[in-house]
Amino acid sequence: MSQSYNRGLVEDFGRWKEFTAGMWAWIFHKFTGWMLIGYLFTHIAVLSTAIGAAGDTAAIQAETDIYTTTIQGLEELFIVRVLEVGLLAVAVFHILNGLRLLMVDLGIGLEAQDKSFYASLILTGVITVASVPTFMKGVGF
Amino acid sequence: MAERYSSFVPGGTAWLLQRITAAFLVVVLAFHFFQLHFVNHAADVTFQGTQARMSNVGYFLTMVLFLIAGAFHGLNGVYNALVNQGLDGTPKKVVLAVLTIAGVALVVQGTYVALAMAGWT
Numbered sequence: 001m002s003q004s005y006n007r008g009l010v011e012d013f014g015r016w017k018e019f020t021a022g023m024w025a026w027i028f029h030k031f032t033g034w035m036l037i038g039y040l041f042t043h044i045a046v047l048s049t050a051i052g053a054a055g056d057t058a059a060i061q062a063e064t065d066i067y068t069t070t071i072q073g074l075e076e077l078f079i080v081r082v083l084e085v086g087l088l089a090v091a092v093f094h095i096l097n098g099l100r101l102l103m104v105d106l107g108i109g110l111e112a113q114d115k116s117f118y119a120s121l122i123l124t125g126v127i128t129v130a131s132v133p134t135f136m137k138g139v140g141f
Numbered sequence: 142m143a144e145r146y147s148s149f150v151p152g153g154t155a156w157l158l159q160r161i162t163a164a165f166l167v168v169v170l171a172f173h174f175f176q177l178h179f180v181n182h183a184a185d186v187t188f189q190g191t192q193a194r195m196s197n198v199g200y201f202l203t204m205v206l207f208l209i210a211g212a213f214h215g216l217n218g219v220y221n222a223l224v225n226q227g228l229d230g231t232p233k234k235v236v237l238a239v240l241t242i243a244g245v246a247l248v249v250q251g252t253y254v255a256l257a258m259a260g261w262t
Contacts, residue, residue, distance in 0.1 A: 030222050037215030041243075044208075044251045047258075053188050054257040060188045068187045075184035084183070091174065095167050102163060131178075138184055 021114035025097055032094040039087060046070065078139050085135050089128040096120040155217055162214040169207045188258075195258040208251040216244045 019027070053060065053067035060068075074080045100116045103109055109116065177183055181190065194200050220240055228236060256262050 033215065033218045033222070037211075037219060040211055040215060041247060044247060044254060047254050048250065050188065050191065050254050051257045051262070054260065054262055060192075063187050063189070065188050067191070071186045072184065075186075084178075088174065088178075091170060095170060098163050098167060102160065105160065134179060134182075137182060 021117045025100070025113075025117040025120070028093060029097050029101070032090045032097075035087075035090045036094060046074070076139070081136050081139050085128065085132060088131055088135065089124060092127050093120060093124040096123055159214060159217055159221075162210040165210050166207070166214055169203065169210070173207065191258050192260055195255060196260060201255060201259055204255055205252055208255075209248055212244045212247050212251075216240045 013027075047067075049067040049070045053065035056065055059065040063069075097117065097120045100113070100120055103116070104113055177186070195204065220237060223236055224233065253262070
């Protein structure tokens with residue numbers, strides 16, 4: 001039999017001091033979700049340079065087309081690499097916590113939902129730190 | 142009887158699609174990151190390399206499906222987050238319309254980009 005809880009207004013972020021693991025997981029999932037959809041629009045905008053590059057075979061061969069120079073120009077910037085590491089952290093957390101949510105939806109391991117949130121956080125940290133050398137290659141590492 | 146906390150309607154199409162796209166995105170997003178940051182480095186991306194990948198029909202279809210799933214999952218997520226915050230009435234309808242238009246525009250533009258990358262424009 002289901003139990004009834006009076007949780008108050010969960011969406012009231014002013015109550016953050018009362019939040020438990022599950023609430024933080026919920027907030028982090030929203031926050032990383034907003035970042036990812038925002039990035040998707042930016043990503044398609046940058047990749048749209050491919051439309052202008054297509055067809056100019058000589059420039060494509062010489063790697064001087066607008067798509068190649070735009071991406072390589074961005075990748076030369078230190079701040080872009082830092083943002084990419086940030087994007088990876090955001091995506092990894094959203095993926096791991098998303099898997100946790102699918103388990104919660106299926107009713108699997110409900111009693112360990114707080115522990116699986118902490119595991120998602122730690123694993124995100126480890127994967128992000130381990131990826132730094134790869135992401136920063138050529139800009140100081 | 143417990144109160145329901147979620148803005149999703151159990152058994153509803155959007156609720157189910159949010160989870161189906163989630164399962165798909167977990168796999169493809171991980172693949173996408175691995176493919177373009179570890180197998181190939183983003184700094185080494187060229188139009189030629191992109192075209193070699195995108196002109197493979199299986200890769201092209203996966204990327205277009207990835208875009209559609211990502212756009213739906215992201216914008217449906219934004220919509221539900223706003224409904225959770227108390228969005229209701231006419232503003233709710235306006236937000237839904239704006240997000241739908243933005244999503245369709247994103248998918249159309251992204252598909253056109255993928256066609257250009259493949260050399261099929």
